[in-house]
Amino acid sequence: MLRVVLGKRLAELRERAGIGYEAAARALDVTHATIRRMEKAEVGLKIPYVEKLLRTYGVTDPEEVESFLALAREANKPGWWHRYRDVLPEWFSAFVSLEGEASLIRAYEPHYVPGLLQTEDYARAVLRAGLPHAPAETIERGVSLRMARQRLLTRDPAPPLLWVVMDETVLRRPIGGPAVMRAQIDRLVAACAMPNVRLQVMPFAAGPHPAMYGPFHIFRFEIRELPDVVCSENLVGAVYLDERDDVSAFLEALDRMCAQAAPAHSTEAVLGRIRKEI
Structure with missing residues (x-):
């Protein structure tokens, strides 16, 4: 469920930045399907990917980035x-x-x-x-x-x-x-x-x-x-x-x-x- 929340937040950040799936995918050198799957919580959240996306979406405050990454690490832990x-x-x-x-x-x-x-x-x-x-x-x-x-x-x-x-x-x-x-x-x-x-x-x-x-x-x-x-x-x-x-x-x-x-x-x-x- 935490992955669902973070996926929705990533989608909100991407849309707020005016960035489409293709552009987000190019930032990670992946397919646009990977971005969609991350936002739909269908895959785990790779920390380097999440960090790069946050920067791409204009999230530059170190504390905000680290807070998001900490949640992503928590989301990747098994229940x-x-x-x-x-x-x-x-x-x-x-x-x-x-x-x-x-x-x-x-x-x-x-x-x-x-x-x-x-x-x-x-x-x-x-x-x-x-x-x-x-x-x-x-x-x-x-x-x-x-x-x-x-x-x-x-x-x-x-x-x-x-x-x-x-x-x-x-x-x-x-x-x-x-x-x-x-x-x-x-x-x-x-x-x-x-x-x-x-x-x-x-x-x-x-x-x-x-x-x-x-x-x-x-x-x-x-x-x-x-x-x-x-x-x-x-x-x-x-x-x-x-x-x-x-x-x-x-x-x-x-x-x-x-x-x-x-x-x-x-x-x-x-x-x-x-x-x-x-």
Whole structure:
């Protein structure tokens, strides 16, 4: 995500200087496609390239140049999740990066408890269902990654606000057995008390709603260069959307669902009733 920010800033500097792709490429003796890929965060930022571009775009203040280069060096470092690359698909690396930078994470979950709120036993059962042929060590690595992601909600400073609408189906589907489900509901009850977590349950009785087609997440950031991003998952990957019209459609659907679902202040009572039935 830091590469995305720096790429956008490079594009702004180039445009402000009135320099086109071809001229910028000539300054580095590369193709114009390389400049485009740098601005779109599709490649790492080579420090000599970045420094030469800054000079070409008229950035001459030494402190400003060094500040930009320091961010570029930071952007080239692998994220903490890199050590889980053996069990982390490329499409999900982007998800974890978005998750880590977001100030607000909103989601609709029709099937499972969100990964950020799962217990170890629940996560293990979910991963086993999705990867029936995977060896035990792969499942355990996946559980470890999921637990590491959860530290996001208690980080200091500035943990993100997590606002989730879950279908009642999530709480009714027996995953891992009764004991696992009871422990998972207890985890959700505890989450309701967290100041940066808001949970709502969409009851069966509410009928149809605008997002019955599948799960999705919406990420919002404090960094001005980053637009809202929607992640819509499927069986083999995910689609990421950041065009305003696309994101607006998901936001509207989720807003309608929040109005239709049980209010957040009643979620603990809903969880308690369902737990007694398990």
